[in-house]
Each structure stands twice: as structure tokens, then as C-alpha cells.
Amino acid sequence: MISRFLRTAAAALLIAPLAPLSLPAQGLFSPAIQIDEMVITNYEINQRVAFLGVLRAPGNPQELAREQLIEDRLKLRAAREMGITVTPEQIAEGMEEFAGRANLTAEQLIAELSNLGVAAETFRDFVQAGLAWREVVRTRFAGSAQASEAEIDRALGAAGGGSSVRVLLAEIIMPAPPPEAEAVMARAQRIARTTSEAEFAAAARQYSATATARSGGKLPWQQIEDLPPVLRPLVLALSPGEVTDPLAIPNAVALFQLRAIEETEFARPSYAAVEYAAYYMTGGRSAETLAQAAAIEARIDTCDDLYGVAKGQPEEVLDRTTLPPEQLPADIALELSKLDAGETSTALTRAGGQTLVLLMLCGRTPAVEEAPDREAVATGLRNRRIGSLSESYLEQLRADARIMELN
Incomplete structure (x- = not known):
């Protein structure tokens, strides 16, 4: 069975702006970017x-x-200069591991990618x-990223401190x-360039399909942990007034503006699983279907009540699911982050x-909180340090390279 990871791929591809594909055939394989002696073609960009x-x-x-x-060009050159090669067997194993994240074999994933216009290469x-x-990173930095006992002690002490970040x-x-x-993606890219709360609010009132549209898209304060994992780093990278790049979700495009951010003294508990129900109604966002949905919302209090609503209809009209937070589909995770148990949303569509x-x-x-493991903390500190060193090294490689945009 093809996983949800790929069932939504076609929608994502339709939303992603693919303008360069209109290049004439003779220019498709022309160089688009030059990095020192290396080139990247228009074809490679379109494929990526x-x-x-x-x-x-x-x-x-x-x-x-x-x-x-x-x-990628800089990484591969650094590997060659250090005498590092990746064997075909290692690549095959890496492809299998990556495909396994979607519960597929590499062969199955390659077939699905081919159907969506992505070459196996x-x-x-x-x-x-x-x-x-x-x-490269392991060879260059593994020996210099060990955490001291004092650093581990400090990290263990901070683990019980109970601080967090909340965002508006x-x-x-x-x-x-x-x-x-x-057309919607082009509009979203224009809106993403604004830093004005008033302009963003006006766009929300005009274009947004959520219940917050009337208030200019304004959401209440939220703990950063309550946001979907895909959204957290994007929000934390913003300054107040800035807007995320457009996020493609099934049949929609999402934008988020950071209005304010502050540290809190108490961290909300983490969750091991989220349970939700989705009742599918034909008619999309037509006035008639939205009115029917409003009538249903007025007479249900719990997810169990939806079984009565769906009684006598095909089984597939009601989907009740329990998933770890990181496995929730992005659009569903966004909506659930705004809800308390028993609350509903009609912002999403399918088909x-x-x-x-x-x-x-x-x-x-709620997740069961366990005492921090000293070895796990040491591993986390080491991985964080290696990550920081590798990012700095990549920035250095980029700064030392002569990069030219050819088109």
C-alpha cells in the first residue's frame, strides 16, 4: 500500500511553482549555476x-x-579532497533506508517518483x-565534539528547569x-514579502479560508511545542513582522506571520499521541456543504458522536486516527494545534x-516522562556540536567558492 507520504505528493507538485519547466528543450541542459569548475544545469534544478x-x-x-x-556540489568536492568515496552498495542501502521512512522499498519509491516526473538519478x-x-563530518569532527562531564551535568540540571517559548x-x-x-502560490509568494501586520491581516480577511479570517488571521498565544514539527523551525527563524515562505499542503497554501515571541517559565507537557476524527463531506467549500457542517458541529460534543452522523453511509466517510505528533499530516497538524478536545474545524478539503x-x-x-539518561544527554550534546561544526564548515566552503548564477 502506498503511504500517506506519497498519496499527497501529486497535490504538492501541483502547488509547487514549476515555471522553469517551460524552458525550450535546447536550454534544459544548459548550465544555470557555476561553482568554480562545477556546473548545475536547468534540468537538475527542475528535477530537484x-x-x-x-x-x-x-x-x-x-x-x-x-x-x-x-x-551538494560543495559537499561532494570536500569528500573527494578527503579521499572519501561512497560505494554503490552504500548508496543502495541509503536509498532503501530513505524509502523505508514512507514504508516503501527503494524500487517502489523510484516507481512512484517516476510517475510524478522525478528521475531515479x-x-x-x-x-x-x-x-x-x-x-566528511564524521571524519573531520567526531574527535573534537565530545562533551565534558561538567557540560553533561549542566544539561541534566537544565532538563528539569521547565522553560519554553510561546509565539503569537x-x-x-x-x-x-x-x-x-x-495562481494561489504566486499570490502567497507576494504576501510572504510583507512585514506589515496590517497588510497581512487585510490579506487574511480577503483570502483565508479559516475561521480566523475575520480577525485578520490572528491566533492566540501558542507554546512552540504545540505547533507541528515542520512549522517550529520556520517560526523560530522569524523576527516579529516577518512571514514564513509559503507552505504547500493538500489543496491549500499556508502562510504564518510572527507577531510576538517570548520565553515562558513552564514547558507544556509533550504528547505521545494525538487522536482525531475526520468526517468527509462531498461538495467542498460550497455554501450548502458548509451549512451542513455547521449544523453537524452544533449537535456533536465528542468524536463518538460522529459515528451517529456517519451511520448508514460508506465506511470511508469517517476516519478516526491516533498518531504520534510527528506523524500527523502537516495540514491536519496545523488545524489540531488550534483545537482543544471536542472542538472542530472545517478549514481543510480533499479530492x-x-x-x-x-x-x-x-x-x-501525554508522554510518559522518564529521568534523563546521562549517555543520551552526552550523545545529544555531541550531535548538536557536530551539527554546529558541520554548518560552519559548509558556510566556509561556500564563502571560499566562486558561485555565479547564469540565469
């Missing part, structure tokens, strides 16, 4: 954009594709660069059914906008 669409990577896929390909090159860089956001969720996907999703949060299961 498509691959990022399948992965539903956050951010502007055109910019991200260029950045990743430049970094694009997947292979992506994995090869990652494996080569991992060996505004949102815009714009429906983007396939025929309108390209190209033709099916309205009445989403209800059933409940959240």
Missing part, C-alpha cells in the same frame, strides 16, 4: 524542485532546490550527497485546488477541493 514537491519540503522550492544543489544523487557529507502568530490558509494552484473535511480533536495522550 519536483523531488522537493514530492517530499512536501517547506519553503520556496525554486530557491531551496538551487541552495541544495550548490551545497535525482533520488540517487540526493542520497549520495547526504552520505558523502556524513562521512497570524495565519492565512488559502484554498488551492489544482486549476488554481499556480482537489471537492470534499470538505470536518475535523475534530478527540484528545491528546
Whole structure:
């Protein structure tokens, strides 16, 4: 069975801006970027954009594709200069491991990618660069990233301190059914450039499909831990007034503006699982279907009540699911982060906008807190230090290289 990871890929590809694919055939394989003696072609950029669409990577896929390909060239050159090679067997294992995250074999994933216009070589090159860089980092920094006993003690002490961050956001969720996907993404990219709360609020009132549209998209204070994992680093990278790059979600595009951020003295408990129910209604966001949804919302208090609503209908109209927070689909996670148990949302659609999703949060299961493990803390400190060193090294490689945009 093809996983949810790939069932949403087609929608993501439709939303991702693929303008460069209109290049004439003779220019498709022309150099687009030169890094010293190395080049990146238009074809490689188009392929990486498509691959990022399948992965539903956050951010502007055109910019991200260029950045990743430049970094891949620098990573592979650093590996060659250190005498590091990645064998075909290692690449094959890496492809299997990556595909396994979507409960697929590499062969199955390659077949699905091919159906979506992504060549097997694009997947292979992506994995090869990652494996080569991992060996570069391990060889160069593993010996200098050990944590001292004093650092581990401090980290263990901080683990019980109970501090966190909360953020004040505004949102815009714009429906983007396939025929309108390209135009909606272009509009989202224009809105993303604003730093004015008033302009963002006006756009939310005009375009957003969520219940917050009337208030200019304004959300209440939220703990950073309550946001979907894909959104947390994007929000933390913003300054007040700035807007995230457009996020492609099924049949919609999402934008978030940071209005304020502050540290709190108490960290909300983490959750091991989130249970929700989704009732699917034909008719999309038509006035009639939204009115039917409002009538249902008025007479249900818990997820169990939805069984009575769905009685006598096909089994697939009601989906009740329990998942770890990190496995929630991005759009569902965004909506659930705003809800308490028993509350509902009608912001989402499926089937190209033709099916309205009445989403209800059933409940959240708190994670069992265990005493911090000293070895796990040491490993975390070591990995964090290696990550920081590797980022600095990559920045140095980029600064030392002569990079030219050719088109």
C-alpha cells in the first residue's frame, strides 16, 4: 500500500511553482549555476524542485532546490579532497533506508517518483550527497565534539528547569485546488514579502479560508511545542513582522506571520499521541456543504458522536486516527494545534477541493516522562556540536567558492 507520504505528493507538485519547466528543450541542459569548475544545469534544478514537491519540503522550492544543489556540489568536492568515496552498495542501502521512512522499498519509491516526473538519478544523487557529507563530518569532527562531564551535568540540571517559548502568530490558509494552484502560490509568494501586520491581516480577511479570517488571521498565544514539527523551525527563524515562505499542503497554501515571541517559565507537557476524527463531506467549500457542517458541529460534543452522523453511509466517510505528533499530516497538524478536545474545524478539503473535511480533536495522550539518561544527554550534546561544526564548515566552503548564477 502506498503511504500517506506519497498519496499527497501529486497535490504538492501541483502547488509547487514549476515555471522553469517551460524552458525550450535546447536550454534544459544548459548550465544555470557555476561553482568554480562545477556546473548545475536547468534540468537538475527542475528535477530537484519536483523531488522537493514530492517530499512536501517547506519553503520556496525554486530557491531551496538551487541552495541544495550548490551545497551538494560543495559537499561532494570536500569528500573527494578527503579521499572519501561512497560505494554503490552504500548508496543502495541509503536509498532503501530513505524509502523505508514512507514504508516503501527503494524500487517502489523510484516507481512512484517516476510517475510524478522525478528521475531515479535525482533520488540517487540526493542520497549520495547526504552520505558523502556524513562521512566528511564524521571524519573531520567526531574527535573534537565530545562533551565534558561538567557540560553533561549542566544539561541534566537544565532538563528539569521547565522553560519554553510561546509565539503569537497570524495565519492565512488559502484554498488551492489544482486549476488554481499556480495562481494561489504566486499570490502567497507576494504576501510572504510583507512585514506589515496590517497588510497581512487585510490579506487574511480577503483570502483565508479559516475561521480566523475575520480577525485578520490572528491566533492566540501558542507554546512552540504545540505547533507541528515542520512549522517550529520556520517560526523560530522569524523576527516579529516577518512571514514564513509559503507552505504547500493538500489543496491549500499556508502562510504564518510572527507577531510576538517570548520565553515562558513552564514547558507544556509533550504528547505521545494525538487522536482525531475526520468526517468527509462531498461538495467542498460550497455554501450548502458548509451549512451542513455547521449544523453537524452544533449537535456533536465528542468524536463518538460522529459515528451517529456517519451511520448508514460508506465506511470511508469517517476516519478516526491516533498518531504520534510527528506523524500527523502537516495540514491536519496545523488545524489540531488550534483545537482543544471536542472542538472542530472545517478549514481543510480533499479530492482537489471537492470534499470538505470536518475535523475534530478527540484528545491528546501525554508522554510518559522518564529521568534523563546521562549517555543520551552526552550523545545529544555531541550531535548538536557536530551539527554546529558541520554548518560552519559548509558556510566556509561556500564563502571560499566562486558561485555565479547564469540565469
